[in-house]
Amino acid sequence: MRGVITSAFVAALLVVNVRAAGAQWLDRARISINVGTQPSSTTFTSETTSTVYAETSTINTTYTVPSGPLFDGGMIVRLKGNFGVGFAVSSYAKSKDASVSGSIPHPFFFNTFRNISGTAGSLQRRELAAHIQAAYVISSNRFDVVLSGGPTFFDVRQDLVSSVAFTDTYPYDTATFGSASITRATGTKVGYNVGVDVGVTLARNFGVGALFRFSRATLTLPLEGSSSGVAVDAGGPQVGGGLRFYF
């Protein structure tokens, strides 16, 4: 988040500079292609229950959504003056282990639980986001700055721990984590995005630029054994850089 604020501050300075130059957007469209990162690391948890030994067993999993590579591309079309509309697509994917803990009922006694813990390896997270943008573009001979915002359609795919296998042997005073069963959950949700894109023109129709965007949606993924599903945040700060094409 700190990086986003810094980036926004830099962008604002550029806007001031461009305005000072009497900026006017004259292009019909602007295309951007970026690679970058979704720099923040977040966590979320899931809780599933199932009946084990005639009693409720609870499995808690803590997932980390790590920073990871971002691929982004979009286009803004000028409508009138410095205003335009745009559309961008960003993609993020990364795998990370999740830590699993659970309480397993005793086969012979009620209210006597054995604790287990372990790791579910390489759980994949993939986010595909379609950003609809209302844009205000300020440009000069060398620089252009795009201030944008609008709704984002998120499509999230997340590997979730649905259950665990454990081993226990007589006298069953302890249980040992064996493995986690993974289910791939998907969900969609409409959120929002705000961003700043700064371009530097290198040739008549070509330049380079930097993207600073924040998008967010909170969605609930379905998970067997979890009555309320799993609440996850999609999006977050995105930073990237790449090519700019002007038409």
Add this chain to the structure above:
Amino acid sequence: MKRVSLTLGLVIVLIAWHPFAPVDRVHGQARARVQAVAPKTTGAHRDWDNTVNSMVRTKELRVRLQRADTLISGRTIEQLDQYHGDVRVWGGTLTRQLDRSGVAISVFGTLYSDITVDTTPNVTQLDAKSAIELAGGTQLGPDRLPELVVLPMDDGTMRLAWAGEIFTLSDRLQIFIDAKSGTEIRRYSLWERQAPNSFVGRGTGVLGDTKKLSTFALSGTFIAFDSLRPPDISTYDFRSNLTRALQFLNGLIPLVSSDYATATAAGDVWGDGAVVDAHVYAGYTYDYYYKRFGRQGLDNANRRITNLTHLVRRSDIFSATDLNWWLNAAYLGNGVMFYGEGCDCLFGGQRYNYFSAGLDVVGHELTHGVTSYTSNLTYLGESGALNEAFSDMMGTSIEFFFQPPGPGRMNADYLVGEDVVTTGLSGTLNGVRSMENPALYGQPDHYSKRFVGTADNGGVHINSGIANQAFYLAIEGGTNRTSGIRVQGVGASNRLQIERVFYRAFAQLMGPNTNFAMARIITLQAAVDLYGLNSAPYNAVRDAWTAVGVN
């Protein structure tokens, strides 16, 4: 062997073994000599060890069982049976404790010398079986054949006999047939009584408590078969068919899957409290022995445990000629237990619930199974009283292991059977015995008050109060009401120590004919083994025996 002259009787005399001594004759028959083996000194231990080794070489003693000591690492417990020729001498058994290098730590038991009996029977095994069937009034299965033994008689003579067991409508009998003449020469009751398809089901016990039970899915239903514990624990519902139960007990029919008790509702739900408690408490008893002592079931080899329930109909008690199947529970041998139905009525001012409702009752009866595979304390006289007492001790200890201490239902206390037998009239009591105050239930709390008659197999359920009181005092401390001697117990929080001492003594070191005096010596040996001489448990056990008059 040379012959010795020695008076035999019920009193076992503690004297040093001497294999070269004269023998006299009673009515023309040579009298053998009984030797209680309980050496107290290091030298005596060494002598006995040498004697045992010598007798093993000559096959007069044969190792029946050899197992690792589950309480003290590196030690081995041996049980040896005495033989005359190739015939086992009934009750001639030694238990020897060996250290890691094979040196004897202790030797206890009973041996007979100067046996001159001819071991060729005139009566065949099948004829003896027929005689046992005639005596029992019922048939035996083809594999229930009697064993040829040399039987020590009360007058000191030895007889060649066929020994066999039989279940009757009211009892489980040990019968001896003279192998020379074919006549019955002794009988006594063995009824050790007390007045991946695995699933876990949810059951309601007799007293309304909810508990888990280990079940098995079979043909679309759930049966009371526990495959989660190392031994198979099966609970059967005879649906009031006593005839079928007797046929099973006598080896005439096997039990089949349809005999299993089954869930009473869909989803592995069990509402038959008598079945639920029998099945669950048998499992708890196994757990207790395993967790406390590392023992693996009745025979320490995970022998199957079979629970029999509903052998009769409750309401039929009023037309019954014998109440055993209603107002009793018993270990029937070979890992088989039965639990009585109880009665919706008053007997002697008390009410009798289903007998499986008592955790101490189940623990008591299954402990008879442990005894049968260990000391095999003869169910007669003082050894029988010790047999009963050990079952009470372990049954009570199991209660304290699983239930919170305190008065009332499903709590741990020193009453026996209080969850089954409850007072129905003022002036009567819950339960059938008290270890804290045996006299409340007509039991002696001191050796000087012991019962010396012949009833109740020589007072096995009466004189057990003496040892029960010693066990109680060793744990809780207090003053014996007869002797006035005060005992400093180890305290309830250290009950494990006394449980281990008595378990070690009764299940590892004793032999079949142990009497009270020997029990004192053997429990003290167990205390020394586990905690050392003059340790708190040693002193508590010593003082407790002294307080109850066993010196």
